[in-house]
Amino acid sequence: MRTRTLLLIIVTAGVLLFAMASWAKSDSKEKNDAPSGGTSASSSRPKMDEASRLEGEKRFRANCGRCHAAPSKFQPRMTATIIRHMRVRATITDQDMRLILGYMTE
Amino acid sequence: MKVYLPRPGKAARLCLLAIALMVVCAPAANGQDTQPDSFDSIKPTPVITGSTAYFSRVTGGQWQDSPSISPLLLFPIGNKLLLEAKGASTETWAKNAQGDYAGNFTYGLAYAQLDFIASRYMTVTAGKFVTPFNIYSERLTPNWIRALQTGPLTSPVTSNGSLGGMVRGGFPVNGQSVNLTYAAYFSTNNTNHITATDRSSGGRLGFFLPGPRLEFGGSYQQVLQADRPHSAGAYVEWQPNPLPLTLRSEYVRSSGIKGSGYWIESVYRLSQIPYLKRLELAGRGQQFFAAPNLSAATIKKLGALGRDTNEGDAGLNYYFRSDVRASATYGRQFALGHDANLWVFGMTWRFVSPLLPSGGAQ
Numbered sequence: 001m002r003t004r005t006l007l008l009i010i011v012t013a014g015v016l017l018f019a020m021a022s023w024a025k026s027d028s029k030e031k032n033d034a035p036s037g038g039t040s041a042s043s044s045r046p047k048m049d050e051a052s053r054l055e056g057e058k059r060f061r062a063n064c065g066r067c068h069a070a071p072s073k074f075q076p077r078m079t080a081t082i083i084r085h086m087r088v089r090a091t092i093t094d095q096d097m098r099l100i101l102g103y104m105t106e
Numbered sequence: 107m108k109v110y111l112p113r114p115g116k117a118a119r120l121c122l123l124a125i126a127l128m129v130v131c132a133p134a135a136n137g138q139d140t141q142p143d144s145f146d147s148i149k150p151t152p153v154i155t156g157s158t159a160y161f162s163r164v165t166g167g168q169w170q171d172s173p174s175i176s177p178l179l180l181f182p183i184g185n186k187l188l189l190e191a192k193g194a195s196t197e198t199w200a201k202n203a204q205g206d207y208a209g210n211f212t213y214g215l216a217y218a219q220l221d222f223i224a225s226r227y228m229t230v231t232a233g234k235f236v237t238p239f240n241i242y243s244e245r246l247t248p249n250w251i252r253a254l255q256t257g258p259l260t261s262p263v264t265s266n267g268s269l270g271g272m273v274r275g276g277f278p279v280n281g282q283s284v285n286l287t288y289a290a291y292f293s294t295n296n297t298n299h300i301t302a303t304d305r306s307s308g309g310r311l312g313f314f315l316p317g318p319r320l321e322f323g324g325s326y327q328q329v330l331q332a333d334r335p336h337s338a339g340a341y342v343e344w345q346p347n348p349l350p351l352t353l354r355s356e357y358v359r360s361s362g363i364k365g366s367g368y369w370i371e372s373v374y375r376l377s378q379i380p381y382l383k384r385l386e387l388a389g390r391g392q393q394f395f396a397a398p399n400l401s402a403a404t405i406k407k408l409g410a411l412g413r414d415t416n417e418g419d420a421g422l423n424y425y426f427r428s429d430v431r432a433s434a435t436y437g438r439q440f441a442l443g444h445d446a447n448l449w450v451f452g453m454t455w456r457f458v459s460p461l462l463p464s465g466g467a468q
Contacts, residue, residue: 058316059316062314062316062319063316065345066245066319066321066343066345066352067245067246067251068250068251069425069428069431070428071428071429071456071458072427072428072429074458075151075460076148077148077149077150077151077460078151078153078458078460079148080148080149080150080151080182081150081151081152081153081180081182081188082153082155082180082458084150084180084182084188084221084223085180085188085190087223087229088188088190088221088229088231088274089244089245090244090245091274091275091276091287091288091289091312092276093226093276093277093278093285094226094227094277095226095278096285096316101148105148
């Protein structure tokens with residue numbers, strides 16, 4: 001029990017330290033109210049038009065911002081997985097999911 | 107030994123029928139389909155996410171330290187399936203009866219479910235899942251999401267975990283001005299200490315207005331074992347467009363021995379003040395009313411649910427980044443003979459990583 005306890009504390013402390021260290025290196029200009037800092041999608045996909053991008057941002061704020069702070073952008077394939085998860089968890093509609101995915105991977 | 111017949115309650119059957127009708131009628135009501143787009147080409151990849159935290163709690167003068175980790179595996183299969191499993195382990199350190207500082211390790215399975223996206227309007231889920239009752243247990247429980255680290259008094263009133271099947275989904279109605287969301291489930295009884303669930307059925311029906319950012323709805327749960335209590339709930343959440351403010355509330359009433367209660371929470375992000383824009387202020391007021399005429403033995407068994415309680419909580423959250431947060435919460439609990447101060451402070455980190463080495467690349 002003692003070994004397991006120590007291990008858990010070390011792991012927790014380690015990940016928190018790692019998080020703090022990566023925060024210290026992060027871009028200080030990160031915006032708090034919009035996703036940022038991620039990798040953009042592949043250039044093989046066509047760019048979203050401005051209207052769709054704005055609608056995607058609006059749906060993102062309305063749906064995701066209901067529960068938590070806006071996350072950073074992730075790799076497109078990770079974003080697709082997370083959006084599928086959130087579609088189920090937060091009962092996001094299919095149309096909102098597509099617009100948010102487009103906005104998050106733009 | 108009493109045998110329970112596999113017969114859902116009348117209310118649950120009516121709920122399932124109503125949801126089936128809505129899903130069938132949804133395309134006609136909506137009048138338009140979502141067209142396939144270029145983003146269908148993005149192939150989801152397995153992801154490991156979750157959160158880790160370290161919190162110190164002082165409850166009525168008793169100090170506890172608790173590091174914890176809650177990993178969540180998301181494993182997409184093809185275009186229609188998602189396997190998701192979330193575990194939780196916590197080490198709670200506190201002084202024992204001998205005065206020694208000792209740890210107690212606990213672990214559990216929050217959910218392990220397979221989701222099948224049957225259509226644009228419906229997802230079918232099987233496995234162990236979080237019971238769809240109001241919004242807190244499904245959406246606001248993770249410690250990196252919750253605005254206050256003290257939980258609502260009403261949380262234990264209903265079964266928070268279910269083992270069985272569920273249908274859920276959402277679709278726009280009335281053009282794009284209202285999204286209707288629904289969930290209906292059936293759960294079996296399970297006594298395994300990791301997957302313990304009650305035999306029950308129920309569901310939730312909600313409306314989300316994206317324009318004014320207003321969401322409201324109701325929930326119902328019928329337990330189909332023991333004294334077969336039912337619970338009804340309602341919730342509302344509003345984020346006024348001009349302000350970085352969230353207002354949310356839940357109400358729960360149980361017909362059994364677990365009483366009723368409500369909570370109202372407000373969260374304000376100081377994003378309009380340049381040097382304080384990473385800071386969030388939160389407050390919550392709540393009342394819990396114990397069921398009347400409880401015997402002394404039942405009150406002892408129920409613990410906190412056995413007595414009327416009022417509680418006020420206030421807290422601060424500071425976002426170092428969107429995924430690293432420091433939190434502090436103070437609450438004052440008023441219960442006859444059990445008044446207590448509740449302090450919680452600590453940090454959370456939400457992590458996200460592809461499970462495969464090149465998983466994130468498109």
